[in-house]
Amino acid sequence: MQSRVLFVVWMAICALGAQPAHAQQADALKKAQASFDQAQLSYLQGKYDEAAQGFIDAYAARAFPQFLYNVGASYHMKGKKASDPEAYQKAVDAYRKYLTEDPQATDKAKVEKAIGVLEAEIARLKAAPPAPANTGSAADPAATPAAPSQEVQQLGDVKVRGLFVIESDPSNATIYMDDKRKGAFATTPWSGTLEGDHKVLIEKRGYTVIEKAISADPTKLFVLSASMSQQSFLGWVEISSNVPGADIFIDDKSVGAVGRTPLSQNIKPGKHTFWISTDGYDEYKQEIDVIANEVTPIKATLKGSPVGKLNITGLGIEDATISVDGKVLCERGPCLKSLQQGEHTVTVTRQGYKPYSRRLVIQAKTETQVRIALSPTPSRSDAIVAYILAAGFGGGGIVLGLQSNKYDDDLKKEIAAGHPPPDSNDPRFTKGKIFAIAADAAYAVAGVTLLTAVYYTFREKGAPSTGLIDVRALALRPEIGPGYAGLGMGVSW
Amino acid sequence: MRATTTAMTVLLALGACNWTKFDDLADGTWANATSKPNVKSSEWGVAIQRGANAADSANAGTLAIIGAGNTNTFSELTYDEGGASHFAPNTIDLSALGVKTIEDPAFFLASPTSSEVALVNEGDAASIVVASGKDTLDILQLFVGNTSLHNTANIVAKPTAATYMRAKEFPTLPGSNANPAPLVAVGTFVLGTIPNLSGNAQPACRLSDGTNAIDIQALGAVAAGATDDVLAWSKDGRLFRYPGDVFNGCDAAATPTAPTATAATKPAFNPGRGSQILTIDATQILLVGQDDDAGGKPGFLQVFTSNTLAPVGNPVTIAGLHSAALLDVGATKYVVAGYPTALVGSTQAGQVLIFKLAASGLDTTQVASLNDAQPEDNQTFGRAVTVMPYRGKNVIAVAAANEIFVYFRAMLEDGTALYDETRQGK
Secondary structure, eight states: OTTOOOOOEEEOOOTTOOOHHHHHHHHHHHHHHHHHHHHHHHHHTTOHHHHHHHHHHHHHHSOOHHHHHHHHHHHHHHHHHHTOHHHHHHHHHHHHHHHHHOTTOTTHHHHHHHHHHHHHHHHHHHHSOOOOGGGSSSOOTTSOOOOOOHHHHHHOOOOOOOEEEEEEESSOOEEEESOGGGOEEEESSEEEOOOEEEEEEEEOTTBOOEEEEEEEOTTSEEEEEEEOOBOTTOEEEEEEESSTTOEEEESOGGGOOOEESSEEEEEOSEEEEEEEEOTTBOOEEEEEEEOTTOEEEEEEOOOBOOEEEEEEEETTGGGOEEEETTEEEESSSSEEEEEESEEEEEEEEOTTBOOEEEEEEEOTTEEEEEEEEOOBOOOOHHHHHHHHHHHHHHHHHHHHHHHHHHHHHHHHHHHHHOSSOOBTTOHHHHHHHHHHHHHHHHHHHHHHHHHHHHHHHHSOOSOOOEEEEEEEEEEEEEEEETTEEEEEEEEEO | OHHHHHHHHHHHHHHOOOTHHHHHHHHTOSEEEEEOOSOSOSEEEEEEEESSOGGGOSSOEEEEEEEETTSOEEEEEEEOTTSOEEEOSOOEEGGGGTBOOOOSSOEEEEOSSSSOEEEEEEETTTEEEEEEESSSOEEEEEEOSTTSTTTOOOOOSSOOEEEEEOOOOBTTBTTTTSSOEEEEEETTEEEOOOTTOOGGGOOEEEOBSSSSBOOEEEEEEEEETTEEEEEEEETTSOEEEEOSOTTTTOSTTSOOOOOBOSEEEOOSOOOOTTOEEEEOSSSEEEEEEEOTTSTTOOEEEEEEETTTOOEEEEEEOOTTOOEEEEEEOSSOEEEEEEETTOEETTEEOOEEEEEEEETTEEOSSOSEEEOOSSOOTTOOTTSEEEEEEETTEEEEEEEETTEEEEESSEEOTTSSEEEOOOSTTO
16 A cells, blocks of 8 residues: 555635535545545556446546546556456456547547457457367366466556545636646646646636646646635736747736736736747737726737848857857857848857858758867967067167178278278178178078968868758648647758 | 960070179279289298389280298289280299298389389398299309308398399409499498309499498489489488499408498488388389388388489378389379278278378379278288379289289379270270
8 A cells, every 4th residue: 555645635715615515525525535545556456346436436426537547558458368258348348438538638649559469369259169068067266367468468557546636626627737838737727747846826807816836746646736716906918929939928027927818817907018029920919908807908010021041050059159250149148039020140159269250051941050179279379489589680680780781881882992902802701791691581481480480370270160060840730739729940950 | 284384484585694794794894813823832922023124015015023921922813905814834932042031012123114023022041032034033142141151241142132233343244234234222221133153253232321231121222324323321311322333442452341322312202121212203202111120010101312312392290101103194103002001991801991192192182092992801902002003004012912013004193084994895
């Protein structure tokens, strides 16, 4: 038995005390929970008939379709263990009833498949020849049952399911799961399978909002029953858009979206500003005077604009600045922004790294992802050394050249003056020549060194920064949710 | 990148130095300096003399050079019409020809009538060697000493003076004076170098002041009709003129007699070895006095009349005079005097001073000076000077330590030309 405890959460929010109908429901729920608990225990002990009966009783107390599935599962396992066609038939009947009660069941296909397999197995078992006559006995309790067919084996062992039930009084309240911005989850009453920790929000026009943190176990029955009190001083807005899932901002955009379309909620009477926007569409804005106790519908018609998304990611991108067409798009990465379709120059810069720049064509309804790998900026010390050497050689060349020119000038003057005239062996001719040659050599070396320095300055040293580009389509796809249907945008590739 | 490269190329081209301009400049200098070529002498250029005379120098010039030191050599430099020097392949090893240590200054003479030059120096085996010739040298050894010559006079081997002269015909040898020949002085004797006479047969004679033989320190010759008279400058400073037949009466087997001077004077300078008597023209001579052995190395330059030996003008007494030559540039004559120990600035590099000659004598202030434009200590610039005929003109040649300078163009200190460019195409 361990910790198999049935939880019943009774949410008596209303301070006015229990009402008779509500008390009746509570009793039925207790009875259903008791039956569910006993049935689950029997199932685990292999007492499939008792288990099935327990789930039937639970269903009788509270007609949750999941109970019917568990009835089918109990009989399914009984038939499998004993190759009992009658048990299989009961399982098929229970499964069918389950699908009838919950035509939108998420496991409908799986259940239908199981029905087909079990019906074939029933037919196979009924068509099988009777036991041999020489056994001497009409029935041998110790006889080994026929093995299930391969198809039945492939279905595996079925397990009974837990159930999470959310109810409210009054019913038909909107359920939000975790975050209102995700949109409406369902309306009360709702039952289904949940797993993990969640925050449940239950809201109905003219009633206070119920908010409850839950921890769901898929093997247990969990019932959340909310009794909501009336609030007559609030107004009620019903916000919808032609594009479901659009973000809704009320009065102050800086606090973030309060939810997504469609959304209905209480709101204080008075003037309010509503913004509704989503990627790929122009923003919708409307100012409305909300009146207490009245329904104020807001129907936003979002007009699409040709935009695509640019998604810049990569290692170290958090320290990089992303600019598009010379304007900073994101102070730091990663950067996911919408851009008008067309050609854009994307530049990613990071201190100490080579910049990455690339012209990209952003297409409408696509996401262009660029995964950046920035390479460190190499040291230019070699260029600096080369510049210094070039300057040194150049300076040396100038000094030598000036000295050579001085000899040239002196000799010219003395030759012209004639007293005393320099002779052809005057050492200044040789010195001047040597200085001139040395100056030219220094100039040549300086020139070569300077060219080298310029080359070192502008050469691509080390690996360049790179970007891996991936373009994905942002397709509009049908979306159906509790209380709405429309087109949603998703990414596929 | 391309623009940067182009800009740098232009800058380099602008900044580049044309080193060949120094070759052009060196080619355009007024003076050609030739360093010692491949000759064995460690002291090349202790004496220089014009090689070819004017008649043989219509298109070029030749300089005869004596080298001393470890090996005595005779070599020649020829200067082409562009002024470039060429080392002639006729170097003669004088040491192999019996020439002993060459004294400084050497007696290196030029014939007044031909391209012949003559070196007079002490020789081996108690002799005086007279090496003379054109391009090549003939050796005449004058054997001296107690048994030498006919007169048995005790003559030492070191000559004290020499000059070219055309003596009067030797009595026993008709035609002996066809060409001028060196006259050699050794103390109180003068020795002949008469062609066709052997060294032992050459005449020797004393020159007398009327009473005693004079101790000769310089010899010169002045024309006296078809032959020359002899000028002698004695060690005690007296100047004499003797008739050209100084050997008459001093011929072989005759008792040497002393010819009597026709004129005498007493210049204010006692000449040392190497002093010179230069003939300016038919009427004037120049005494070039030096005395390296005396304290302060006194120098002396003064013009005298050749007939009466009267002084003309004032002397130049700048110390350190070592050699001199006469420069004739046409209308004017100059004295080119070498002072090899003179200071140039603070450098004892040597200098050549040029003095102007006039009918009134020597201008005692130099009109020009020459020195190495990059003077060096002990360069001995001007230790020998001469005037080289070159392409119909005369140019100054100066010897320094292992270097010969020839000035193809020279300027006076007043900015006028001493002589204009003599080279072709310059």
